Amino acid sequence: MKLTIIGCTGSMSGPHSAASCYLVQARGYDPALGAERTWNVALDLGPGSFGALWNHIDPADLDAVVFSHCHADHMGDVISLHVHRRWGPARGQAPLLLAGTCNLLDRIRQIDGCPPEEDYALDFRIHSLEAGQPLECGPLRLTPVEGWHSVDAFGVRIEGPAEAEGEDALQEGEAPSTVNMLYTGDTDLCPTMIEGARGVDLLLSEAGFTLADEVEGIHMNGVKVGRLASEAGVGRLVVTHIQPWTDPAVVVNEVRQTWSGPLDVAQSNQVYTL
Ligand SMILES: [Zn+2]
Ligand SMILES: [Zn+2]
Structure with missing residues (x-):
């Protein structure tokens, strides 16, 4: 499984990065193709991220977009995705799976400026996430974790096959081991997120x-983030x-009060191979 930071700036796009978007990829069998291929899932699609995503994959190759919640800084570029699918190069492809909170369709219409009769059925297949109910996408299993934010919000726990490279390359018939990650979305520290990150x-x-x-119930400061990592x-x-x-x-100094393990600050284009 591979994680690429597409956009990581908080609450908006910034001078060094687009807003929230993370690409998760894994190799797995595709029954429709009858062969193995790379599966591509985007977590969130914040302002500026659709263009940045293009530097890493052809957006037509996305298998799903999972929205942690419906704040615009996590989904604003859904309008770019819509244009690309309806009138652009991805026109005519099967509807793309979009997963999110139960108001996702309404929020897409609002951001897109579309009337209630627009159902995006040609472009998107909308799925409502429920905490603890996994969504399967090829070799990836994505399980929503209830967050504590100013609107309904999920973290996403993702399990998938380990990326086998070089000396670790798999022998014929050997199954890869499973690796996992958790993306918190936007949340204050809460028991469900600690359990999800376990x-x-x-x-x-x-x-x-x-x-x-x-303020409580919106975001974590660095001390809370470190506590989440330590307790989980x-x-x-x-x-x-x-x-x-x-x-x-400043954030790193706060995190270091409660977490002594491996630590990075996300930067766009950074790749993590698990
Ligand atoms: Zn946010
Ligand atoms: Zn938010």
């Missing part, structure tokens, strides 16, 4: 706040969704 190889966690922000016992922590006006060093 033992993952990689935790991709938002840090929308710093200790200077005292994760392998590696990647901190993302830092506001463009926040010095990442």
